[in-house]
Amino acid sequence: MAKEKVFNESIDREKVLERLKKEKKERSRLIDLSGDKRGDSYFIVYHLERENGEIFNLEVELKDKKAERAISIFENADLYERECREMYGLEFGEEMKNLFLPSGAKEPTVEKLREVIEGGESNA
Amino acid sequence: MHNLQIPLGSYHPLMKDPEHFKIYLQDGKIVDTDLFIGYNHRGIEKLAEMKTYDKLPYLIERICGICSNAHSSAISRAVENAAGIEPNKKARYIRSVVAELERIQSHLLWFGTQSHSLGFDELFKDSLTCREHPLDLLEKISGSRIHYGLSEFGGTKKDITPEKQGVLKKELGEIRALTEAMKEDFSSNEQYTHKLENIGVLSKKKAGEIGVVGPVAKASGINLDMRLNGVNGAYSEIDFEAITRKKGDCLSRTEVRLDDIIQSIEIIEQLLPIPKGKHRGKGRIEIDEPIKTIGRAEAPRGENFHYLHAGKKKPLRLRIRPPTYANFMCLHEMAMNGKIADAPAIVISIDPCFNCTDRMCVIDLDENTEKVRTFHEIVEGKDKDA
Amino acid sequence: MPEDTSKREVWIYHINTSGCNGCDIELLASILEKYDSRPFDIKVANYPEEAEVVMITGHINWNNMNAVKEEMNKTPKHRKIMALGNCGISGGVFKGSYNEAGPIDKLEEVDMYIPGCPVKPEAILNALSELVDPENSFKLREPKLSENYRGEHNHYQEKCIYCGECARSCPSNAIKVDREKKEWAVDLGKCLFCGRCEEVCPTDAISFSNNFDMYKKEREALWSKGKNNESK
Numbered sequence: 001m002a003k004e005k006v007f008n009e010s011i012d013r014e015k016v017l018e019r020l021k022k023e024k025k026e027r028s029r030l031i032d033l034s035g036d037k038r039g040d041s042y043f044i045v046y047h048l049e050r051e052n053g054e055i056f057n058l059e060v061e062l063k064d065k066k067a068e069r070a071i072s073i074f075e076n077a078d079l080y081e082r083e084c085r086e087m088y089g090l091e092f093g094e095e096m097k098n099l100f101l102p103s104g105a106k107e108p109t110v111e112k113l114r115e116v117i118e119g120g121e122s123n124a
Numbered sequence: 125m126h127n128l129q130i131p132l133g134s135y136h137p138l139m140k141d142p143e144h145f146k147i148y149l150q151d152g153k154i155v156d157t158d159l160f161i162g163y164n165h166r167g168i169e170k171l172a173e174m175k176t177y178d179k180l181p182y183l184i185e186r187i188c189g190i191c192s193n194a195h196s197s198a199i200s201r202a203v204e205n206a207a208g209i210e211p212n213k214k215a216r217y218i219r220s221v222v223a224e225l226e227r228i229q230s231h232l233l234w235f236g237t238q239s240h241s242l243g244f245d246e247l248f249k250d251s252l253t254c255r256e257h258p259l260d261l262l263e264k265i266s267g268s269r270i271h272y273g274l275s276e277f278g279g280t281k282k283d284i285t286p287e288k289q290g291v292l293k294k295e296l297g298e299i300r301a302l303t304e305a306m307k308e309d310f311s312s313n314e315q316y317t318h319k320l321e322n323i324g325v326l327s328k329k330k331a332g333e334i335g336v337v338g339p340v341a342k343a344s345g346i347n348l349d350m351r352l353n354g355v356n357g358a359y360s361e362i363d364f365e366a367i368t369r370k371k372g373d374c375l376s377r378t379e380v381r382l383d384d385i386i387q388s389i390e391i392i393e394q395l396l397p398i399p400k401g402k403h404r405g406k407g408r409i410e411i412d413e414p415i416k417t418i419g420r421a422e423a424p425r426g427e428n429f430h431y432l433h434a435g436k437k438k439p440l441r442l443r444i445r446p447p448t449y450a451n452f453m454c455l456h457e458m459a460m461n462g463k464i465a466d467a468p469a470i471v472i473s474i475d476p477c478f479n480c481t482d483r484m485c486v487i488d489l490d491e492n493t494e495k496v497r498t499f500h501e502i503v504e505g506k507d508k509d510a
Numbered sequence: 511m512p513e514d515t516s517k518r519e520v521w522i523y524h525i526n527t528s529g530c531n532g533c534d535i536e537l538l539a540s541i542l543e544k545y546d547s548r549p550f551d552i553k554v555a556n557y558p559e560e561a562e563v564v565m566i567t568g569h570i571n572w573n574n575m576n577a578v579k580e581e582m583n584k585t586p587k588h589r590k591i592m593a594l595g596n597c598g599i600s601g602g603v604f605k606g607s608y609n610e611a612g613p614i615d616k617l618e619e620v621d622m623y624i625p626g627c628p629v630k631p632e633a634i635l636n637a638l639s640e641l642v643d644p645e646n647s648f649k650l651r652e653p654k655l656s657e658n659y660r661g662e663h664n665h666y667q668e669k670c671i672y673c674g675e676c677a678r679s680c681p682s683n684a685i686k687v688d689r690e691k692k693e694w695a696v697d698l699g700k701c702l703f704c705g706r707c708e709e710v711c712p713t714d715a716i717s718f719s720n721n722f723d724m725y726k727k728e729r730e731a732l733w734s735k736g737k738n739n740e741s742k
Contacts, residue, residue: 004205004355008416030335031429031450034443045443047418047431053353055418057431076335076453079159080445099161164528165573167607174606179681182704183603189532189628233535249542256544267658267718270532270628273704281705282658407709 005054013067016060020046020073027051033070033080035088042088046070065090145455147467154464157456172442177203178408180439181275184430187444189270190233193226194423195444196275198430201356202419204277206411206434213358214401215280220357221292221395222265222274223421224388228299229258230424231381235306238378238472242319247306254302257295264288279405289396300389307382320374324458324470327372334457337450338426339380340474344372350422362394374473381475411436423447425475448476517551520642523561523585524554527578527614529568529602532628533595537565540631550638558584563641565634569597569604570611582618590621590641595629596682599699599732602627603682615729623726625698630722637725655720660703662721663696665736669715670694676707676716698724699732 011019032047042065046058060067067084069092070077082096148156168187175183180203185196197219204211211219236251259269265284266272274281284292310316326336331344341348349366351359367383369376411434419430426447433441451474458470526534539545541552555561558581570578591614596602598614614620622641624633632653640647655661672692677685684700685707687693696707708716719737726732 003210004201004418004420006205006417031427032431032443032445034431034441034445036433036441038440045431047429057416057418074335075333076450079449079453097158099159164568165571165609166528166604167609168604171604171607175681178679179706182681182702182706186530186532186603186627186702189530189535192530192532252539252542253544256539256542259539263659264656265658267656267660267705268628268703269630270536271530271702271704273702273706281709407706 006057007054008057008059010059010061013060013062016046016058017068017070017073019058020070023048023050023056024073028056030070030074030076031055033077033084035084035090037088042090044084044090062090067092069094145467145471147459147464149464152463154459154462154467157459159452159455161452169442169444172439174438176408176437177277177410177439182273184444185271185273185275187446190230191226191423191425191428191446192271193222193274194421194428195430195446196272197223197356197421198419198428199432199442200275200277200419201421202417202430202432203409203434205417205419206415206432207277207409209278209406211278211280211405212402213399214283214403215276215278215405216356216358217395217398218265218274218280218282218284218403220359221284221392221398222262222272223357224392225258225262225265227388227424228385229255229262231385232258232303234381234424234472234475235378238469239316241468241472242316244313244316247309247313247316250302250306250309254299254306257299257302261292261295264291276405276407277409279403281404283403284398286397289398292392293396296389296392300386303382303385303389310378310382317375319469320378320473322371323374323466324462324473325371325373326454326458328370330457331372331454334454335450336426336454337447338423338475339377339384340426340451340454342366342368343376343380345370348427350420350427356421358395359391362391364391364394374469377473377475414440426451448474452476518643519553520550520638521553521555521560521562522638523558523564523589525564525566525578525581527566527568527574527598528571529595529597531567533567533597533626536628536631537567537594537634540634545631545635550635550642552638558582559586561585561589563638564589564591565594566591566598566614567594569601569613570617571607571609572611573609575611575617579617591618592622592624592637592641593620594624594634596625596627596699596701599623599625599729600697602700603702605682605700620729621727623699623729623732625701625724625732626722627702627704633722633725636723640725649723653722655722659720659722660705660718662698662719662724662734662737663701663707664717664719665694665696666715666717667694669713671713671715673712675710675712679706679710681706695733695735697732698734699729 028048028050031049034045036043036045042062044060044062044067048056050056067090069081081092082099084090085092085096086098146158147154171183172180181196181199184199185192187195232251232255236248239247262272263269265288266274266282326344328345331341331346337348345368347366347368352366354360364387367380367387369380414435416433421428428447429445431443432439454474459467564585593599593614597604600613601610604610622637624637626633636649672687672689674687677687682700682702684697686695721737
């Protein structure tokens with residue numbers, strides 16, 4: 001039985017779109033796009049599958065929580081980027097409607113959810 | 125006979141707020157669509173960071189009641205990759221058998237709900253009754269009809285003894301006979317196939333760009349099936365090919381799923397008899413160095429992807445991308461310029477997770493109205509009522 | 511089982527808040543012919559005003575709390591409420607999530623609790639019979655359960671050493687063990703019936719019985735000391 005081949009790489013924000021264009025040319029597929037927060041730093045991770053079956057996780061550290069949209073390269077990045085904006089407060093330079101949190105939520109981050117919805121307490 | 129006004133219309137508590145699928149109408153045609161999918165938001169990715177690895181699969185398998193084994197397989201693969209261990213041979217066979225049984229029951233449930241939504245209640249009853257067979261088999265193997273609790277790292281908790289394999293073989297014959305009868309009833313029912321043919325067409329090129337997975341991709345001609353990459357389960361030990369169609373309409377998607385049921389039965393028959401050996405693995409596990417890895421499984425709806433940034437005892441970050449999430453985006457492409465009466469068929473044909481599909485919000489830009497309607501009402505043309 | 515063929519109609523209204531849908535599908539399965547539900551003819555209501563018994567699955571979250579309250583206000587005063595499944599009774603394995611607004615009985619008084627993860631279709635029908643017609647309530651025919659089936663726990667007191675390993679390993683913290691007082695109890699409203707406690711017990715003091723009829727009318731009655739306390 002074969003094992004999944006997984007490669008991880010970090011890249012600077014300025015080089016991201018160029019790298020994604022190169023992957024698209026080599027017929028890679030965007031599986032997913034996730035956000036992450038470690039300490040005070042925010043990240044976006046692009047998960048790609050190459051034509052030969054290798055999985056490739058490309059991580060970008062975002063300064064000031066600002067990122068660029070990848071929908072011009074991979075059309076299916078749309079829904080995932082909306083989620084990252086909503087859950088982590090990342091900015092993509094565009095107005096995007098909420099997917100998960102109620103529309104009245106002033107702060108679109110998951111950390112502020114409880115305070116936002118009429119000051120209710122959690123049952124944790 | 126019971127009244128079959130089935131709970132599809134009552135699955136969702138909200139009658140007023142905008143629904144999961146929003147359809148914008150103008151001049152009688154669909155001009156735009158949108159989504160809101162937050163009603164079931166349980167914060168699982170955050171909860172996963174609080175659970176140690178031995179308790180994690182029990183949380184993850186309760187993401188979905190229909191494809192629970194797909195999630196549990198994916199997280200087991202991810203943690204096994206992080207720890208550098210491989211499942212033993214017998215466990216791989218058992219995992220594959222359980223995954224295929226789950227695929228059979230999920231497709232039968234989907235076929236039943238599609239039939240009911242479009243007004244064919246006989247096939248709905250037949251599907252759901254046939255579905256009891258795989259569920260009883262799963263209870264015999266694992267102890268529960270849903271949420272099997274079989275996952276262990278490097279193995280599986282329960283065994284499929286030779287006696288159970290005999291029962292399995294016999295029941296598979298029954299399931300096959302019932303499914304073939306339903307396929308025959310379906311393909312000879314012109315009223316039913318007419319509602320699906322040439323509706324919601326998704327071309328192969330567009331399907332590749334949007335990144336759809338599972339039967340939706342296969343019906344548009346893309347050969348994408350996680351079982352064929354030789355990583356999970358025991359699929360590399362047997363012979364089969366992904367079932368594809370070329371047209372990409374609702375009828376193709378139905379045919380792919382019905383043929384998938386028969387193929388799953390054949391796969392299980394090829395996997396029997398299960399080789400002897402030990403099947404247990406480890407419950408508790410610790411990772412030496414934090415590592416980023418992934419785990420994938422072929423759920424009934426397509427590729428289920430888990431990304432795990434593994435810490436020593438608990439995950440540092442778990443990202444779950446279920447197959448329906450990847451398929452949501454094709455709704456826009458398929459519905460544009462179509463009629464509202466076709467919208468329920470299109471939505472159901474992508475097989476979204478059951479609870480979010482029974483209603484949609486129809487926004488009529490000409491008359492400036494916004495109404496929530498059930499699928500039944502739309503299909504029977506009652507959406508124009510005040 | 512009464513031989514009378516005249517059936518009593520029961521109108522159920524189903525509200526799904528946020529769970530995995532397992533209990534909803536088992537509810538759907540319970541009204542198939544395989545589960546003979548005589549003497550009831552179960553009808554599913556499309557509007558809350560028609561509800562006689564309201565079945566709620568899943569737990570309330572901040573997205574749907576107001577909507578559920580509104581729906582409940584529309585139901586008639588004489589309606590009974592059933593909480594189906596452990597998500598609604600205690601939050602189940604999702605307890606502690608940031609989007610959890612509480613179990614169902616925080617919002618409305620619940621008349622019948624049916625524990626399980628997921629609930630068994632036969633349990634739903636038995637509980638419905640008890641709720642709707644308690645004087646004539648009966649148990650439906652016994653299902654053929656596999657030997658692996660995980661129902662209510664058995665706790666063998668003379669084997670138990672009260673080490674607390676089961677309580678520590680439980681994914682939803684459903685077991686309470688007191689070493690000094692030698693007490694062991696499991697909250698069936700939180701239990702996932704996953705089998706982890708049976709696996710980790712060093713003295714084989716826990717096993718699972720075939721009892722799936724664990725429904726009760728009070729929340730506190732869902733605490734169980736184990737069904738069969740004598741050893742096998």
